[in-house]
Amino acid sequence: MTKPAYEALTPRTLPQRLGTLPALTDRVGPPDGWDVTEVGDGNLNLVFIVRGDAGAAVVKQALPYVRLVGESWPLPLKRSFFEYHALIREEARDPGAVPEVFHFDEDQALIVMEYLDRHIILRQGLIQARRYDGLGRMLGRFCARTLFRGSDLSMKAPEKKADVALFCGNVELCDITENLIFSDPYFDAEMNRHTAGLDAAVARLRADLALKVAAQELKLDFTTRAETLLHGDLHTGSVMVADDGDYRVIDPEFAFYGPMGFDIGMLISNFLMAYMSQPGHESEPGDRATYQDWLLAATDDIWSAFAEAFSRLWHEERRGILYQATLYEDQGHHQAADVALARRLDAIWRDALGFCGVEMHRRILGLAHNADFETISDEARRATCEARALALGTAAIHGRDSISDMGALLELARRTGTEDHL
Amino acid sequence: MTKPAYEALTPRTLPQRLGTLPALTDRVGPPDGWDVTEVGDGNLNLVFIVRGDAGAAVVKQALPYVRLVGESWPLPLKRSFFEYHALIREEARDPGAVPEVFHFDEDQALIVMEYLDRHIILRQGLIQARRYDGLGRMLGRFCARTLFRGSDLSMKAPEKKADVALFCGNVELCDITENLIFSDPYFDAEMNRHTAGLDAAVARLRADLALKVAAQELKLDFTTRAETLLHGDLHTGSVMVADDGDYRVIDPEFAFYGPMGFDIGMLISNFLMAYMSQPGHESEPGDRATYQDWLLAATDDIWSAFAEAFSRLWHEERRGILYQATLYEDQGHHQAADVALARRLDAIWRDALGFCGVEMHRRILGLAHNADFETISDEARRATCEARALALGTAAIHGRDSISDMGALLELARRTGTEDHL
Structure with missing residues (x-):
């Protein structure tokens, strides 16, 4: 089975695409109860909050361009790889200072991490x-x-x-x-x-x-x-x-x-x-x-x-x-x-x-x-x-x-x- | 055919091992006329001068240890890779300032290069x-x-x-x-x-x-x-x-x-x-x-x-x-x-x-x-x-x-x- 090619998530497609991922289902509950909203207000990426019966998590996905500028400014997906590697090093060096990482998918350029609900x-x-x-x-x-x-x-x-x-x-x-x-x-x-x-x-x-x-x-x-x-x-x-x-x-x-x-x-x-x-x-x-x-x-x-x-x-x-x-x-x-x-x-x-x-x-x-x-x-x-x-x-x-x-x-x-x- | 494992050259084995290498035969002539001497006086490597009917060349080979100290101080063969990559960059940046490189064999950690006969x-x-x-x-x-x-x-x-x-x-x-x-x-x-x-x-x-x-x-x-x-x-x-x-x-x-x-x-x-x-x-x-x-x-x-x-x-x-x-x-x-x-x-x-x-x-x-x-x-x-x-x-x-x-x-x-x- 070949891996599916990179595809940007949407609130609609996220449950069907990530609904079997234990990193999410363990923390959020079964996908049929998910409520997904896109909240990214930064310059670069998509950020989804996934809420379910059991809790919530964040899915952050890189886009192949600079969100702030648009598709005219391409930006590689591998920045997600560097973000992941930086996050796990920061966690090791100053435990608790960054959101906990639950899952990383290099091909889809996405990181599943702790939802900071009161932040x-x-x-x-x-x-x-x-x-x-x-x-x-x-x-x-x-x-x-x-x-x-x-x-x-x-x-x-x-x-x-x-x-x-x-x-x-x-x-x-x-x-x-x-x-x-x-x-x-x-x-x-x-x-x-x-x-x-x-x-x-x-x-x-x-x-x-x-x-x-x-x-x-x-x-x-x-x-x-x-x-x-x-x-x-x-x-x-x-x-x-x-x-x-x-x-x-x-x-x-x-x-x-x-x-x-x-x-x-x-x-x-x-x-x-x-x-x-x-x-x-x-x-x-x-x-x-x-x-x-x-x-x-x-x-x-x-x-x-x-x-x-x-x-x-x-x-x-x-x-x-x-x-x-x-x-x-x-x-x-x-x-x-x-x-x-x-x-x-x-x-x-x-x-x-x-x-x-x-x-x-x-x-x-x-x-x-x-x-x-x-x-x-x-x-x-x-x-x-x-x-x-x-x-x-x-x-x-x-x-x-x-x-x-x-x-x-x-x-x-x-x-x-x-x-x-x- | 698998590549032969790394083996340090000697003046005796060099002609049989490198005798079909155009980088050498083109410049030095056929191997039956070769005269090989080891002249390395540095701290790290083997250096051979190969002389033949048509000319001469140098074969420099890394040893898996520091020559100056002996086998008690291991040193990786890949330093030959870095030497080769540095030499070709130096040649490109200041043409004529380094010996001309004729051949590089990463597995044998050897570089065949110009013999500077009057130097x-x-x-x-x-x-x-x-x-x-x-x-x-x-x-x-x-x-x-x-x-x-x-x-x-x-x-x-x-x-x-x-x-x-x-x-x-x-x-x-x-x-x-x-x-x-x-x-x-x-x-x-x-x-x-x-x-x-x-x-x-x-x-x-x-x-x-x-x-x-x-x-x-x-x-x-x-x-x-x-x-x-x-x-x-x-x-x-x-x-x-x-x-x-x-x-x-x-x-x-x-x-x-x-x-x-x-x-x-x-x-x-x-x-x-x-x-x-x-x-x-x-x-x-x-x-x-x-x-x-x-x-x-x-x-x-x-x-x-x-x-x-x-x-x-x-x-x-x-x-x-x-x-x-x-x-x-x-x-x-x-x-x-x-x-x-x-x-x-x-x-x-x-x-x-x-x-x-x-x-x-x-x-x-x-x-x-x-x-x-x-x-x-x-x-x-x-x-x-x-x-x-x-x-x-x-x-x-x-x-x-x-x-x-x-x-x-x-x-x-x-x-x-x-x-x-x-």
């Missing part, structure tokens, strides 16, 4: 000014655990090199990152768009030649520095949150071996964009001020939890080929190991600042915008907020060597958030 | 104080062409990522580099050895904690920064030279995607070690002084030819995903492209300084020493020369941000070469 997308929560206790700390820990445990600091060298080779196949999704984040925002690329009132700010940004050089240096870092397995798209739309404190990271189909600062920089960037967007959602001037404080505190938590967890792993799980104990602890050179750790964290911080900056720029000038800003219906207010974020992004990139810590970055965000950058 | 190993030539016009310039150009054309500055992204994945398989040879160059010299590792008189200098070096941190940062750079396909072992024993000015680079079995500064740093390091070793070969004090001047001039040539050729390629062949013309030249931002180039060259220079330093250390303290020093039979003189090289290596690593150019490095080498570092 919403974090970005929606931030737009609604909801608070999530411990969220920043959970995300910082997630970064530390996945980034450390996916690197030469932890993995055996043959295993790490084989994994680098595997994820080198994720060419097309890397291409999206490479172009849309690092290049398109810095010139008048075809798929760009921006809020009308930003024209002058955009012209200034694109005339900043040092910025253009820095953005390409960051692109070089992304394409060449295979330090660890990245999530690759760790923004607030890739996090699901419940009010009871259960937080999960989803959608790692952009996974690739890259620099440690990438995920954490992108995450910080999206929190700071949430911060900058708040005045656009106010009913009365200042009524989101205390929520903005919470957002900055959460951003602070991301980095401090990251640094704390990374330091603990450095001391307890440094079993890879880098900075091996034979050279340090076994020689009584504990201080040198601490110096090396501090230098590593500093390097990751500087990288994160740069990636934070380019992510801000592309979300305002490129193809894929953030709902944080997009849902501000008043164009003038939106432009005001976006111009501040652009300025903060530029300052973060130029300040890679001078913004010494998270405190300084948050102070800069506060100041920029009150200025006129139009 | 000797460069290291032997330098020990004999021979001069080679244009050598530094040829080697600098080789680095520029192979490093630029093997990177994201030139290659298509899918092709480059597939090639990174391919060379990720060269695990065991990378392991040699990772341990023997970046770690073993900095502690009392089992396979280390050094000249007796160096004990005090070695103790000082191993107590330099900042040096130990820097060496691991360089190791991190080597294992993670997949910037370009490296030769991976570009010392003066991997270059063959003829008095008529024909120079070739051989033995790229350590090929791996790594930082651009690695090959060029290793090359500079080996020229500077040749410089430091000269007093050990003098009959009369000072009688190698003008030859030492020639060595420094050749070292200078390596970098200036590299920078010149790299700059030309930057302007003429920058067709990869990095620093694309759409962002620079097409916007009239030629100056930004020049700034970006200058920053790239500066980064490569700083990296090269670091790799230059660790290579000096491992050649004096680690497993694989250089004939430049080893052939100095007077132990005290050898120790004097080696101690200076150790000091220069340390200064190069610590001076990554302060030794601004090749002139400064050469000045440092001159000064260190007259000092007492025992």
Whole structure:
């Protein structure tokens, strides 16, 4: 029997095509009681919620094109393979941080996974000014655990090199990152768009030649520095949150071996964009001020939890080929190991600042915008907020060597958030 | 018919086993007239010269262990596959710079290639104080062409990522580099050895904690920064030279995607070690002084030819995903492209300084020493020369941000070469 060729699911065909799959029937019940809805609101894929007598599950299926753009932009189904492999690695490295995977079908490019019934997308929560206790700390820990445990600091060298080779196949999704984040925002690329009132700010940004050089240096870092397995798209739309404190990271189909600062920089960037967007959602001037404080505190938590967890792993799980104990602890050179750790964290911080900056720029000038800003219906207010974020992004990139810590970055965000950058 | 299993060749079995191979008979003539000698003096492989009525060729075959150490250190035959793939890429990127490849047999791990009849190993030539016009310039150009054309500055992204994945398989040879160059010299590792008189200098070096941190940062750079396909072992024993000015680079079995500064740093390091070793070969004090001047001039040539050729390629062949013309030249931002180039060259220079330093250390303290020093039979003189090289290596690593150019490095080498570092 040959396998059926790939075919996109629909709510109608899903029960007949997947109705005998134990991964679903075990959890959801028999298919004749299934209720299937398609809820994918992302840029790339189909996402179905399958509800039945016994429970619910999610079926996520890749489409052979970019959903956001349409069939004119083909995108290979194998991204589902990379998402699956990233999910199971993330689960192993930070248990409970991602949805549980029940089944993977490579030919149909589909993953059956846990349905997070009481969760919403974090970005929606931030737009609604909801608070999530411990969220920043959970995300910082997630970064530390996945980034450390996916690197030469932890993995055996043959295993790490084989994994680098595997994820080198994720060419097309890397291409999206490479172009849309690092290049398109810095010139008048075809798929760009921006809020009308930003024209002058955009012209200034694109005339900043040092910025253009820095953005390409960051692109070089992304394409060449295979330090660890990245999530690759760790923004607030890739996090699901419940009010009871259960937080999960989803959608790692952009996974690739890259620099440690990438995920954490992108995450910080999206929190700071949430911060900058708040005045656009106010009913009365200042009524989101205390929520903005919470957002900055959460951003602070991301980095401090990251640094704390990374330091603990450095001391307890440094079993890879880098900075091996034979050279340090076994020689009584504990201080040198601490110096090396501090230098590593500093390097990751500087990288994160740069990636934070380019992510801000592309979300305002490129193809894929953030709902944080997009849902501000008043164009003038939106432009005001976006111009501040652009300025903060530029300052973060130029300040890679001078913004010494998270405190300084948050102070800069506060100041920029009150200025006129139009 | 199944393929015969791998079997190491001998001068006796070679004609019967390879006597029907057109790659050999076409060039050497019929096997009954063959004269076969094994000349491998490297650390890893068998090398045969096959001479016949019509000419000669080389057959290089991998052994399933490290020749230098013996069967107790197994080493996979597939390194021959990586050597072959590196050779054909080097030939494409800098035509004529490597021996011509006539045949590759993956199962027997053998490569049939051009016999360089009038050539000797460069290291032997330098020990004999021979001069080679244009050598530094040829080697600098080789680095520029192979490093630029093997990177994201030139290659298509899918092709480059597939090639990174391919060379990720060269695990065991990378392991040699990772341990023997970046770690073993900095502690009392089992396979280390050094000249007796160096004990005090070695103790000082191993107590330099900042040096130990820097060496691991360089190791991190080597294992993670997949910037370009490296030769991976570009010392003066991997270059063959003829008095008529024909120079070739051989033995790229350590090929791996790594930082651009690695090959060029290793090359500079080996020229500077040749410089430091000269007093050990003098009959009369000072009688190698003008030859030492020639060595420094050749070292200078390596970098200036590299920078010149790299700059030309930057302007003429920058067709990869990095620093694309759409962002620079097409916007009239030629100056930004020049700034970006200058920053790239500066980064490569700083990296090269670091790799230059660790290579000096491992050649004096680690497993694989250089004939430049080893052939100095007077132990005290050898120790004097080696101690200076150790000091220069340390200064190069610590001076990554302060030794601004090749002139400064050469000045440092001159000064260190007259000092007492025992």
